[in-house]
Amino acid sequence: MSMHKIKVTVNGAAEEVEVEARLLLVHHLRENLRLTGTHIGCDTTHCGACTVLLDGKPVKSCTMLAVQADGREIRTVEGLEQNGKLHPVQEGFWEKHGLQCGFCTPGMLMTSCALLEQNPHPSELQIREAISGNLCRCTGYVNIIKAVQYAAEKQQAQKEAAHAAA
Amino acid sequence: MIPSSFDYVSPTSIAEAVALLARQPDGAKVLSGGQSLLPLLKLRLGQVEKLVDIGRIPGLEYLKEEGGMLKIGGRTREAALEHSALIATRYPILHDTVRVIADPIVRNLATVGGNLAHGDPGNDHPATMLVLGAQVVVVGPKGERVIPIDQFFRGLFATALEPDEILTEIRVPTPPSRSGGAYVKLERKVGDYATAAAAAQVTLSATGVIERAGLALTNVNPVPQRAAAAEKHLIGKKPDAALLNEAGRLAAEASSPNADRRGQVDYKKEMARVLAARALQIAVDRAGGR
Ligand code: FES
Ligand code: FES
Numbered sequence: 001m002s003m004h005k006i007k008v009t010v011n012g013a014a015e016e017v018e019v020e021a022r023l024l025l026v027h028h029l030r031e032n033l034r035l036t037g038t039h040i041g042c043d044t045t046h047c048g049a050c051t052v053l054l055d056g057k058p059v060k061s062c063t064m065l066a067v068q069a070d071g072r073e074i075r076t077v078e079g080l081e082q083n084g085k086l087h088p089v090q091e092g093f094w095e096k097h098g099l100q101c102g103f104c105t106p107g108m109l110m111t112s113c114a115l116l117e118q119n120p121h122p123s124e125l126q127i128r129e130a131i132s133g134n135l136c137r138c139t140g141y142v143n144i145i146k147a148v149q150y151a152a153e154k155q156q157a158q159k160e161a162a163h164a165a166a
Numbered sequence: 167m168i169p170s171s172f173d174y175v176s177p178t179s180i181a182e183a184v185a186l187l188a189r190q191p192d193g194a195k196v197l198s199g200g201q202s203l204l205p206l207l208k209l210r211l212g213q214v215e216k217l218v219d220i221g222r223i224p225g226l227e228y229l230k231e232e233g234g235m236l237k238i239g240g241r242t243r244e245a246a247l248e249h250s251a252l253i254a255t256r257y258p259i260l261h262d263t264v265r266v267i268a269d270p271i272v273r274n275l276a277t278v279g280g281n282l283a284h285g286d287p288g289n290d291h292p293a294t295m296l297v298l299g300a301q302v303v304v305v306g307p308k309g310e311r312v313i314p315i316d317q318f319f320r321g322l323f324a325t326a327l328e329p330d331e332i333l334t335e336i337r338v339p340t341p342p343s344r345s346g347g348a349y350v351k352l353e354r355k356v357g358d359y360a361t362a363a364a365a366a367q368v369t370l371s372a373t374g375v376i377e378r379a380g381l382a383l384t385n386v387n388p389v390p391q392r393a394a395a396a397e398k399h400l401i402g403k404k405p406d407a408a409l410l411n412e413a414g415r416l417a418a419e420a421s422s423p424n425a426d427r428r429g430q431v432d433y434k435k436e437m438a439r440v441l442a443a444r445a446l447q448i449a450v451d452r453a454g455g456r
Contacts, residue, residue: 020171021171045201045272046357048271054274065174065200132356133269133272133356
């Protein structure tokens with residue numbers, strides 16, 4: 001059993017911690033950093049409740065060792081809200097009722113956030129494909145799709161407003 | 167769940183990684199994308215003394231055409247393959263394949279080399295690489311060797327890769343003109359292993375008969391293998407629907423699936439037959455045979 005000093009930047013703050021080699025990234029986030037917004041929903045890399053962004057790309061944090069994240073940048077659901085303002089995807093899930101129990105939501109939000117950063121105007125099919133690694137047992141996905149579409153429109157409107165003001 | 171304890175090293179060169187593996191051939195294992203290995207360790211279906219993480223070795227992720235071949239770095243992420251214009255336009259069978267491997271999030275970490283080296287007959291790349299006639303480049307203490315894909319898969323989770331060797335590159339011969347390929351998979355849901363799947367790759371002659379044919383099935387044999395009888399039946403003939411259906415029948419007949427939650431033996435064989443014929447039809451269409 002080896003111990004490793006790692007430095008992972010989480011939501012902009014670099015934290016140095018000593019971890020056991022077998023510690024999973026999700027446990028590092030939840031237990032060492034007390035960022036319990038990232039959920040654990042399965043043991044088999046299927047559900048995506050644990051999805052976080054690794055250097056901007058969604059990954060399943062239950063299927064990565066904390067040591068593998070050394071020197072990398074992680075974003076979790078706690079990093080979405082900025083200055084007391086919800087991120088457009090969060091607002092979308094709120095407005096369109098994109099959740100019921102909320103268990104899948106942190107993963108859904110992170111995947112949607114990465115999708116919109118990479119493709120600001122996704123088609124419905126592209127949204128469905130992007131979230132196909134995130135399971136929701138409540139909503140039937142319909143309102144999740146609407147939430148992501150709302151977020152895409154909101155971001156577009158924000159861009160136009162910023163453009164008009166400049 | 168939490169894996170049992172192990173040591174972890176992250177070498178920064180292939181030579182260093184190979185030396186670490188050679189020191190502990192029975193207890194050390196290569197960690198690439200980890201999307202098969204870590205679930206195995208978490209469920210405690212497997213155990214290791216040491217993980218040699220190749221994630222910090224530079225120069226193992228690339229896609230390029232060179233000397234009549236497509237070269238894929240061993241640690242190239244499935245997502246890179248999926249989003250490559252080169253793959254989409256020149257190797258549609260690989261594009262088909264990568265889009266049905268696990269799910270888009272897993273594909274951000276999962277690697278092409280790992281998909282082969284894991285030796286899982288349920289994985290999707292083996293069938294595709296078999297029909298493309300790929301070669302696997304591995305590096306060990308004695309240097310590099312090139313293994314033809316037909317000799318790579320040895321058994322359930324067993325490959326020709328020695329415990330102290332690292333898979334560094336996959337080479338796919340660029341198919342000649344009038345070639346086409348396709349991969350068709352039946353899965354219960356995104357992220358599942360195939361109930362059955364088929365990879366087909368054909369080359370047509372100037373007169374439109376099949377000159378070269380590759381056909382292989384996923385998850386219906388204990389070891390990934392080509393459907394040799396079906397391939398032989400196709401050669402030298404016009405690719406009409408009757409011929410492709412017959413090849414599908416021959417491939418399914420030679421398969422030996424297990425009954426499990428994905429279906430009974432007869433059902434899987436029937437699906438293999440249908441999927442093989444479909445993959446062949448798309449391959450022929452893409453080769454310009456219609
Ligand atoms: S907890 Fe289910 S995929 Fe990570
Ligand atoms: S809201 Fe309950 S699992 Fe998605």
